Amino acid sequence: MKEYLIQNAKTFTGETVTLKGWAYSVRKSGKIWFLLLRDGTGIMQIVITKTDADEASFDIKDVITQESSVIVTGLIKAEPRSPGGYEMLASKVELIAVAEEYPISKKEHGTDYLMDNRHLWLRSKRQHAIIRIRHTIIKAIRDFFDDRDFTLMDAPIFQKAATEGTATLFATDYFGEKAYLTQSGQLYGEAGAAAFGKIYTFGPTFRAEKSKTRRHLTEFWMVEPEMAFHDLDMDMDLAEDFVSYIVAQVLEHRRPELETIERDISKLEAIQKPFPRISYTEGVKILQENGVEFEWGNDFGAGDETIISSQFDKPVMVHRYPAAIKAFYMKRDPENDKQVMALDMLAPEGYGEIIGGSQREDDIDAMIKRIKAEGGSEEDYAWYLDLRRYGSFPHSGFGLGVERVVSWICGLKHIRETIPFPRTITRLNP
Ligand code: ATP
Ligand code: MG
Numbered sequence: 001m002k003e004y005l006i007q008n009a010k011t012f013t014g015e016t017v018t019l020k021g022w023a024y025s026v027r028k029s030g031k032i033w034f035l036l037l038r039d040g041t042g043i044m045q046i047v048i049t050k051t052d053a054d055e056a057s058f059d060i061k062d063v064i065t066q067e068s069s070v071i072v073t074g075l076i077k078a079e080p081r082s083p084g085g086y087e088m089l090a091s092k093v094e095l096i097a098v099a100e101e102y103p104i105s106k107k108e109h110g111t112d113y114l115m116d117n118r119h120l121w122l123r124s125k126r127q128h129a130i131i132r133i134r135h136t137i138i139k140a141i142r143d144f145f146d147d148r149d150f151t152l153m154d155a156p157i158f159q160k161a162a163t164e165g166t167a168t169l170f171a172t173d174y175f176g177e178k179a180y181l182t183q184s185g186q187l188y189g190e191a192g193a194a195a196f197g198k199i200y201t202f203g204p205t206f207r208a209e210k211s212k213t214r215r216h217l218t219e220f221w222m223v224e225p226e227m228a229f230h231d232l233d234m235d236m237d238l239a240e241d242f243v244s245y246i247v248a249q250v251l252e253h254r255r256p257e258l259e260t261i262e263r264d265i266s267k268l269e270a271i272q273k274p275f276p277r278i279s280y281t282e283g284v285k286i287l288q289e290n291g292v293e294f295e296w297g298n299d300f301g302a303g304d305e306t307i308i309s310s311q312f313d314k315p316v317m318v319h320r321y322p323a324a325i326k327a328f329y330m331k332r333d334p335e336n337d338k339q340v341m342a343l344d345m346l347a348p349e350g351y352g353e354i355i356g357g358s359q360r361e362d363d364i365d366a367m368i369k370r371i372k373a374e375g376g377s378e379e380d381y382a383w384y385l386d387l388r389r390y391g392s393f394p395h396s397g398f399g400l401g402v403e404r405v406v407s408w409i410c411g412l413k414h415i416r417e418t419i420p421f422p423r424t425i426t427r428l429n430p
Helices: 006-012 055-062 111-116 125-146 186-196 232-253 255-260 265-269 280-289 302-309 364-373 379-389 402-410
Strands: 016-029 032-038 043-049 069-078 086-097 171-174 177-181 198-206 219-228 277-279 316-322 336-347 352-359 395-401
Touching: 006 016, 006 043, 006 086, 016 043, 016 086, 032 069, 032 086, 043 055, 055 086, 125 198, 125 219, 125 232, 125 255, 125 402, 186 198, 186 219, 186 379, 186 395, 219 232, 219 402, 232 255, 232 265, 232 316, 232 336, 232 352, 232 395, 232 402, 255 265, 277 280, 280 302, 280 316, 302 316, 302 336, 302 352, 336 395, 336 402, 352 402, 364 379, 395 402
Parallel strands: 043 086, 277 316
Antiparallel strands: 016 032, 016 069, 032 043, 069 086, 171 177, 198 219, 219 395, 316 336, 336 352, 352 395
């Protein structure tokens, strides 16, 4: 049987079709009642009159409640005054299940209450729009790399060693041995770059973030491209192409959703290449000029990132950070031993870091020195060091956090609404 979805109404205007969904709202007035039907793809007004519908269908108005499930059959016509631009004149309404009193009414609720009811909250217009934008962002991510000769190469989730420092590791028992949930697929991605040239890993990432912020989840999705024979400049070129592509795809395919959440679309339309590039040292100058007492060598905090990024109306790429605050695998700057060839991309409007990346250290001695300085051992990274033993090669990559990008593109106040079921220090349910 042919399936009719509200989002495709344009293609079946003038036809008599059957739609299946839930009662978003019901309005009655004498010989006519109106049902806003939600089918997961859109909302359509259903008009039920005594003349066009049978009596049993008409009488459903007396028992139907918000979120009751229904199947309706009728004629579709264009109606510019209706939500979505179409409506149905019903000939038959079938009540599948009457919903109990719905806990999420149209009145205002606090965020904690809504998060406790996240399984239901996802049905609401705003949450629905955000998750559909998320979907388009993820599709854009895959299309971007698939269209540019990258091979998808997923990394394991159970890992033996830390990639991003030990402070945020989630440990678990692995048949009597200690294992950690992945913080990054990067080390495996580097093995992939040597095998396939250009790869990307894409999967869930776990970090035991112990402080409450608007930017950190304990479980998030990260895409990590890794490219052989790419230096830091090529890495930045790719990052800029990538982010401008994602934004363009959202603008092309999710305008109604951006309107639903009342996003200022002009801000997104400004996201065109090229993006500004500044060094960490120039970033420090910006802070000092803005009255922040900031010493070269410290890491930028969220407030610092906001000040730097607010100088620009596009994402800004900050490169060449102090080695001491960056991971062991980043390549030393050949022109300044205190720096590494790192790059962070900071989103505008105060959204902070959306990308972290670097050119990787390809000198085995420099890398071993760095591992030891951080208290690690050669054995911990034995297979990883092999990549430097067997045909070491210049290579670069970066990680982009999906939820950070959703948060910025949707203009959200908090990262918790960017993922269907967020995990934070205080939330494991639902
Ligand atoms: P931050 O300084 O904001 O904690 P980070 O330097 O730890 O970020 P990276 O290790 O470079 O981040 O990770 C790459 C990307 O993954 C980040 O640019 C960001 O988009 C995303 N990311 C990192 N940690 C989180 C988190 N806890 N929740 C959501 N996204 C994250
Ligand atoms: Mg972090």
